[in-house]
Structure formats: structure tokens, C-alpha cells
Amino acid sequence: MTASELTIVRGKRTLAQRITAGFGRGIVNIVLALIAIFWLVPTIGLFLSSLRTSTDNSSSGWWTVFTAPAQLTVENYASLLGNGQFMGSFWNTIVITVPATILVVVVGALAGYAFSWMQFPGRDWLLIAVIVLLAVPVQVALIPIAQLFGQIGLFGSVVGVILFHTAFGLPFAIFLLRNFFTQIPGELMEAARLDGASEWRIFSRIILPLGMPAIASLGIFQFLWVWNDMLVALIFTNASSQPVTVAIQSQLRQFGSNIDILSSGAFLSMIIPLIVFFAFQRYFVTALLAGSQK
């Protein structure tokens, strides 16, 4: 087969292929559009429910807003913002999430540095122990920690929940940060040591700045994890220290279908994680890829 023949044959195939490909692409577009709609409808439905009064919500579905848009109102949000108990739980979520995230990052970075750039006996065994703890389900700790916190007076306090989340975030934090820190070129550390820099100085001036991408990934991951937790808070908090997830589920259990409070509450609780997610999703994906064993 000569070169020109080849061109003709391939030219014909591309034309036929182009037609089938164009047809196929049309179908793919339609199928994915339908899937995207399926994925969005539940959330949109809840959002529209949150913009309707409880009377409307108990007599008709959210889709009626398309024919009667006059029913839309921000009443639910207004009453929720004036609801001291709910806003208190919202505040508790912040008070739990921010320290639990910072603590995991700081404690995890210190340990990650020791595991990656320091020599000490038993290092590998300790690291393997950390990796073993990576997969321990939180359920194993609920009963013993509830007793421990009861004895030392942390049961029902925000501090207890923060410590619990920090401890269970640490194996992943150490694993992720150690892996990243070992990639930092050793010459930087050597040079700094020759200049007489202390370990703390190396950690704070070299490791932390260069490790920022991994630290950001860890921070986002832990933030979303703690913000969205319900189980740990359900057990270790009380009515005055409970976060918003626990407040929502207790509404659900007590009243079942008061969808106006539930939907607006759920939406308020989703705003901050969604902002964090859309702003930093690249880091979130990195954390997922780095250690999807959590």
C-alpha cells in the first residue's frame, strides 16, 4: 500500500468515524445532562423547600414554585437566624471545627517532620504503628473515651470533641505530611544544619513553607471531615455544646417532617463546606488521592 492510498483510506474512515462520533457525542451529552439533572434535583428541591412557608410545605411539593413563584420567602431563614438555640449550635460547629483542624495540622506536621528527617531508634516501628491506626474505626473508641471523658470531666464539653477529632485525624495527617516532607530536597536541610540552624528553625523556615500544599490539603480535608461529623458529636456533646449536625438530626427525630426548619437549617450548615469545597477543591482532591484509606 502506497502512502497516498493510505491517506485515502484513512480519510474515508475519519469521515465515517466523524459521523458516528458526532452522533455518539450527541448521545453522551444527553445522557450526562440527564445524570447531572438527577444529581442536582434533590439539592435544588431542598433549597426551594427552604424558601417556602411551613403551610405551603405541608400542602404541596416544592415544584409548585415554578407555577406559583409568589410563595417564595426568606421567612424560614429569618426565623432561623433569630433562633438562639440553632445559632448556638452553628457557633459550636465553628468552635469545634477550627481548633480541631489547626491542632491536627500543627501536631501532625511536627510528627511528620520527625518521621521524615530525624533519626531515632524505633522510627520505622512507630511509623508502622501509625499506619495501623489509620484504619481504626471511630466506633472502637466511643465507649472507652466516653468513660475516660466522664472521669476527667470532659464529657459534654467542646474540648473533648476537639481532642477526639484531633486524635483520629492524626494518623492520616502524619501519613500524608511525612510522605510529602520526604520529597523536600535533603540538601536544603543539610545546608541549614551546617549553618548551625536548630531543628525547630529548619522545621519552621524550610519544612512548613515548602510543605504548604500538603498542609493545605490536610487542612481542607480535616475541616470538612469535622464540620460534617455527627456521630462523635452525638455522643460527646450535650444540648449546649452540640454542633449543627446534631441539632438538625434531633429536629428530624422529634418532629419528623417540619421541612421548613430542616431544609433551611441543612442549607445553612452546607454553605461553609460548599464555599471551602469550591474554593479549595484541588487540595481536597489531593488529600483524597494521597490517602484514601481514612
Place this chain on the structure above:
Amino acid sequence: MTTEQAIAVPETMAGEGAGVPPRRGRRPVRNLLIASAFLAPALILLGALVAYPVIYSIGRSLYDAQGSGFVGLENYATMFTDPATFTAIRNNVIWVVVVPISCTILGLIFAVLLDKIKWGIAFKLIVFMPMAISMVAAGVIFRTTFQENPQLGAVNAALVGIHDTFSPEQGYPGARPRPDEGASVKDGAVVSGSPVSTGDSALFPLVGVGQSDIPASAADATEPPRAAGDEITGTVWVDFVRGGGGENGKIGDGKKGMPGVTVNALAPDGTVAGSARTEADGTFAISGLTSGDYTIQLPPSNFREPYKGVSWLGPSLVTAVIILSYIWIWAGFAMVMIASGLSAMDRNLQEAARIDGASEWKVFTRITAPLLAPVLIVVFVTLIINVLKIFDLVYVIPPASSLPDATVIAVQMWAVSFGGGNNQGLGSALAILLLILVLPSMIINIRRFKQERER
């Protein structure tokens, strides 16, 4: 989304050798002290709040509810004999069999198709978004979407809409003809007492019609319109006046017509010669009949319970709904992971195969899928671990009445130790069961770490 950057980290992370510096260990004691200072906070927290509880729970699981009497493995035996915990274990098995494979397949399909559309990034964000919200919020979303009342739950509303488009009968369960007024019941259908000739009318005074079944559109019943030569007309009405009054079998006094009733004209051989539906005032007109006598019949479909959708959150389907909501959340995870794997892949092999004339399907099954296998396994194992520990969705979505049918190990563990069961021995045993179930993944983790070190 810049997935290329995202995949870069684990790939470069593989080389461990670079991590160990040629450290001059002149002062080993001092080095140890410094290392201890860096490690102490982490080791104290991990020891006190993660490692110690594991050991405590193993011990506690061998004691009774109060924690005073040693019972050996009795709690573990109870787990498989107690109906509630056994249901939980059975449901967990269903979860593990169904969810990881569905999420991985969906994620794979999405990730492959993503490449072929221009709005791939938007699609990715839409499907991945549920990963960011709490399972409690997701639970509220799904509980509302699947609630039973078709006026409120979107899924049942859609089902009822579809159903009514194809069989638009207005249901009048329990309606029957007033006795001694001519019409009678035969095989579930209401039929005229004697055959009706073309040009005549038939009257159907019905009783036993539920007040809530009469649609708002129903108007006061009127006398049947005059029938043309090829027509039979008539009226179907509610022969009952609220509050009393009116003459039985007679139209008037505010009696309501029954709209939406199907009326058939049956030829002597029983075949349907013509049919019509009643108007708001209950009147109907069957036209186009050849002259003769017909039996007028209101078929049984008029008297069925109206379709009200499916009891999604009832005992038999609630687990399916919770699983669906879980897939809604985690398919995005699988998609993003697999898409990263795809974008990091060297596409030259696929190109070469295509030039050699391999079909797209062959390219996918013979080249792309095997190359993706490591990513698929990571996604699959991650999902198994997370599915085993599922709690929030199962705790939030089912109404109290169907929770016992939806329960899983983690929920049961909570229920027996904190939610009123007050048996922390059994609770500890359930927690240890979860730990045993994730042991294989622990071993995989350690093995992976050791391989990495040897390289």
C-alpha cells in the same frame, strides 16, 4: 479542575529513599530528645485516644452489660443470635456487596464519558459536590425526596404523574350503584340493569363514594344530554346529599357529578363497541354506535384505589433508598479518582491500537481498564472500608418505624451502648467486629508501606 496537579503528589511520593538523610549522629541522646519533643504531642494523643481504646474495647467486649462479670465470647455469640444485631450484620453484607461495585462502575463510566463533552468540569463539580456536604444534610435531602405523600415527595409525585398519564382513571374505591335503581355490580364492574338502545340514556346513581375521592373539579350533576341516533348518553353522579335531603335516584339538590369515570358500551357479544369519559357534571356521551341495544358498563378500573406511589421509606425499600443516597455521595469520589488516573495515563498505547483498527470497546477493555486497575482497586477498597462504618445516613433517613429494618452494625453499636440499650459489653463486641472487618485493609496498608521502603 486541575487533576494533573492532583495526581502528581502520590506519584512523586512513592520514593522513600530520599527521605533518609545522611545524618551525622554525633549526639544520639540529644537527637532522641529533640525527636521526642516533636513526636510527643502526636504520640500522647494517639496513645490515649486511639491505641488505648482499642485494647480497652477488646477487654470490655468479654464482659457483661454492667462490666462486672466475665462472659468470655458470649457477646460475640449474641451478635449472631440476637435478631436486631443479626439484621444489622445482614444489612452490612448487602451494603458491602452492592455499594462499592456500583460506585466504582458509575465512577468509571462518568470518568470515561467526561472526556467526550465540553462541559466536563461542570459535570464533575455537580457529581462531586455531595462529597462536601454532611451526611446529615444529605439524609434530610433524601428523606424529603422519597417521602411517601405524592403531594410532597418528588419521586412519588413523578411516579404518580407518569402513572396517571398512562391510566388516567379517577379512582372511586368503594363506590357502588344505589340498590333498586336499575344498575348492578357484575365482576367488579357496574352495569346498566337492562340493555340501552342507541338514542337513549342511562343513569348511574352511585353511593359509597368517599368524600375525599370526589375531585375539586366536580360540578353539580345534570340530566344527560339528548342522545343523537348513533349515541348513548347518561350521567354518573354521587346519589347522596351531604347533610341529608334529596330524593334517592334523582339528579338535583346539589348532588355532585363524578368526573373522569370511564364508560363502555358493550355489544351483546361482550365486546366494547364504544367508550367515553364523564365530564365534570357526570355526563357522558358514547357516539359512533351502530343502532341497537348495548349494555352500559363502568369498568372495574374506576373503582380501584388511586395510585399513590411507592412506600419508599417503608421496611422493605428503605435500605435501597439509603444505599441510593450513599451512591449519590460517593460516585463523585470514584469518578474524580478514576478521572485522575485516566488523565495521568500515557495515551500512546490507545492511539496505536486505534490506528491498528481496534474498536473503542476493545481499546477500553484490553488497554485502558488494565492500566486503570490500581486506581480501581484503591477506590474499591476505600469504599469497602467506608461502607462498613456507615452510620449517619442510616441514622437519619428512615422514620422510626422502619429503622429496625434498615439498621447496620455501626447504628446497632450506638443503639446498644448509648441509645438506650445500655449494654456496653455487646457494644464493644460490635465495635471489635468492625475493627476485625477492616483488618485486611490494615494489612494492605502495611504491606504497601514496606514495599515502598524496599524500593
